[in-house]
Amino acid sequence: MTITQATSAPLIAVVGATGLQGGSVIKALSESGKPYRIRGFTRDATKAAAEALKKQGVEMVTLNLVVENKEEVYKAFAGADYAFLVTSFQEHYSKEREISEGKMLIDATKAAGVKGVVWSGLSNVAKLSGGKYTNVTNFDGKALVTEYGRASGVPLVDVQAGLYYAGFLKGLLVKQPDGTYAISWATKPTTVISMIDVENDFGLYVRWVLEMPVFPDGLEVRTSSENITPEEMARQISEGTGKTVVFKQISVEETAQLLVSLGYPPAGAAEIAEEFLFFDEFGFYGGAETTSTEGLARPTRTFAEFVKGADWSKALV
Template identity: 55%
Template sequence: MTITQDGSAPLIAVVGATGNQGGSVVRALADSDKPYRVRGFTRDPRKPAALELSKLGVAVVGVTFVVENKDEVNKAFTGADFAFLVTNFWEHVDIDREIAEGKLLIDAAKAGGVSGIVWSGLPSISKISGGKFPHVWHFDGKAVVTEYGRQAGVPFVDVQAGAYGTNFFNLPFAPEKQSDGSFALQLPVNPTTAIPFIDTTLDYGIFVRYVLELPVFPDGGEFAAYAENISVKDLTRQWSQATGKNISFAQITVEEFKQRLESAGFPPHIVLDLSEALVSWDEFGWKVSAIPQGLVRSPRKWADFVKATDWSKLWETTAGPRK
């Protein structure tokens, strides 16, 4: 059924409603057989993606979730029953800013009187590695916000997204074109190292919907949103089979990996972040919980994602993947 305007239906406030995760949440709620009202936040309510949400019945609200806009942010969640919160580290690559904005969202949702918060977090690589890898800021910042949220006094659930399928269009996950026309996925991990893959725009929202539709909101819960744990070796093999391209996996050294990122113009702290992320993933694994039973449908696996995706721009590149 479509999103309703009936005041008796629960109102879900969705941050990043025109983005990958927030947009997926909105679509999953729109597809539900249960009625929902949705308030979708975006910085520009006039852009095409926001106008499409309006057609679905979403109450689109223009707001910028930054600390400098605190007073406006604190009004945003008033009257909402539940809130979906997400931050975007890659927009500014600043862990302190991400933590501050994540805490701002939690405080604002609490001030708005919500009955529960669903937060898009990630595990702490520092803790998983026993302090060996303390610089994976794009994971650790979200983990700090998670701990803050769990102490906020509002029922709180963490729904962690796995590795986006769209990551494979860009460094460091895009394969590089070789002189013979083949492609090589070059990472500092073993071929058997596995990642929790998710087609984010299609499937992340069904995990959030699962949480919202449980008989009791699972305060303190942690869920991993992914379709399968797939090794990089199997990933490249299935990629080749589905596309007809010759794609292989090549394990490279950490120094080689860093040089690739530096050559592509990544700032030093992000070179360190991504390098430690991959090495920790290889050594300790990406810690995820089991896929919850009772999802409305099975999430799409890697092979089907590959078949459904237009990779033409990637194949056309002649100097390796673009940043």
């Protein structure tokens, strides 16, 4: 445990501290031999996840990171040496809001004079697909924030998250009338997807960036715990849980309908469905290779290890 209050240690401001990505960043930094001070943001510092972080020595700040609170947001980064920034598209499904909040975070960190920003971006699907897929706004909005951040002059590294393994524990396995389960996506069974064990592995990449001798301004990091096909993931879940899980390729419209039935708002569902067409045709990272895991503090977790360690009691009922 190396979270410290010593002012000689660098102060890392972490947005989304109680969430998957920010939580993973704090976990990875706390496992480091190097000492860090950590300031985490939440809208409610009394919630259990925030209390647990306080117990670890994280300074938790209650702040709603919206443009209406711009002044407080600027003040909140004061004194930070580095910042991890992530936007929460799933809170509102609005490209405009994601862009304005992302830009505000960049501006606030720049004003605070941080030595480096690690920004959780994604690729520009509209651009990479030559204008074919224009509805994947949660990717495109983040890519526009990346461009803004790079142009702003603040030293910035873009660490992109692969598709979460954890999605399988949150509704991506759908029970079929015959009692089996299906992963139903608008992609071929053999399409390789860059998947990430977000809780365990995402933060490793951020720590790797922060612990380089010189902050690698301009770097793009494409995270992946394993590059794996959906049919292989279905096979491994079956093997590891003893339940029958199959992969079914469905149309983009069916994928959107399925997501709506799982509780996604129609606009969000349509855009997530189109993501799968992009992955199928261009790859999760638009054809660019995933970043080598060689420099990471420990090996990333394979999908098989995730299957073995996960609690499937709610996902396979």
